[in-house]
Amino acid sequence: MFTRQMAPEITPCPRAIPGEKITINNITYLLIHNATRSQLNSVVTVRLIPCLYTLVFLVGLPSNGLALWVLATRAEKLTSTVFLMNLAAADLLLISVLPFKIFYYFLGNNWPFGEGLCRVTTAFFYGNMYCSVLLLTCISVDRYLAVVHPFFSRSFRTPAFAACTCTAIWLCAAVLTLPLILQQQSYPLYRANNTLCHDVLPRNEDDGYYFYYFICLIACAFLAPLVVMLFSYCSVLRALLDNGKRYAYSMKLTALVLFTLVAFYTPSNVLLLVHYSSYHSKLHGNLYISYMVSLAISTFNSCADPFVYYYVSEDFRDKVRRRFFNHSKKTTTSLKTSKETLPQKSSKDLLV
Structure with missing residues (x-):
């Protein structure tokens, strides 16, 4: 039995490469142009995309794992510590699904793990990526309050409040990615041995659904957080500049944090917006390969986070050295993360 479901050429495609549905013996295939x-x-x-993901996995897994272990077992439980622990956990969860994507691309865009795992991997990938963005936003707000309004915020900047905020963020990330769990994400390619996961979707199915979903995702989990982070970090930089050269090191770190956020996350989200604003892009999906590369680049933020937020701290590095390279010297001093969640070169650079 052969059934071909061809959509009109004018029908736009959801956020993916467009494919035409073909049903043979009750199995739905997708047909794409040569x-x-x-x-x-x-x-x-x-080759390039799986190599990028492999690099992220090899660097991000040990660096985030070590950071989470130190923060959970050796750090003083401050507001900043709670946010940083959750950030490390989100980065680790994102990195944990990369091996599936690595195998998928190295196998020539062939998904051998089944529909259920395709949905879970896709949801985890996007969910933890945007969860990291929301946590970075909270860190920037926490830093802003500590530097610009230290006395006003002291009463509610508590570890318990930070834990509640992180719980709300995890729930929000779960809700944002729930539609990816509920929709079919993998389709076999017609006249090929490939099963595609999320990268090719039916042209005439759920066009409006995916359009509104990804526009909402970009607006709520990237654009709005980016505006908040820009305001927070610019306010922090202004406050530091008013205090002169004493905080030169902290100003450089703040600028570095802002740069990494914009450099890693902006390209993929901009390409996604361009995809939806261009009728030709929606029709043929000609920007999607570039989007896939930019998406791989955005995961490098999971590698950058440990070095920007943890390993630049002299106290953090000292704790790691004592744990792994100096077992004979015991210490009762607890690791303190900066109260404004900005890693410091030394104690003299503390902002508050």
Whole structure:
């Protein structure tokens, strides 16, 4: 039995490469143009992208794992510590699904793990990525309150309040990615041995659904947090500049944090917006390969977080050295993260 469900050419595609549905013996396949298939099998897709994910996995897994262990077992439980622990956990969860994507791309865009794991991997990937963005936003607000309004915020900047905030963020991330769990994400490719996961979707199915979903995701989990972070960090930089050279090191770190956020997360979200604003892009999905590369680059933020927020701290490095390289010297001093969640070069650089 052969059934071909062809959508009109004018029908736009959801956030993916467009495919036409073909049903053979009750199995639904997707048909894509040869040019698009060659793009999916290009060196960029089957070599560059999985190599980028492999690098993120090899660097991010040990660095975030060690950071989470030190924060959980050796750090004083301050507001900043709670946010940083959750950030490390979100980065680790994102990194944990990368091996599936690595195998998928190295196998030539072939998903051998089943529909259920495709949905879970896709949801975990986007959910923890945007969860990290929301946690970084909370860290920036916490820093802003500690530096700009230290006395006003002292009463409610508590570890308990930070824990409640993190719980709300995790629930929000789960709600934002729930639609990815509820929708079919993997389809076999017609006349090929490939099963695609999330990268090719039916042209005439759930166009409006995905349009509103990803626009909402970008607005709520990237654009709004970015505005808040820009305001917070610019306010922090202004406050530091008013205090002169004493805080030169902290100003450099604040600028570095802001730079990494914009550099890693902006390209993929901008390409996604361009995809939806261009009728030709929605029709043919010609920006999607570039989007896939930018999405891989955005995961490098999970590698940068430990070094920007943890390992630049002299206290943090000292605690790691004592734990792994100096067992004979015992210490009862607890590791303190900066009260404004900004890692410091030394204690003299504390802002509050």
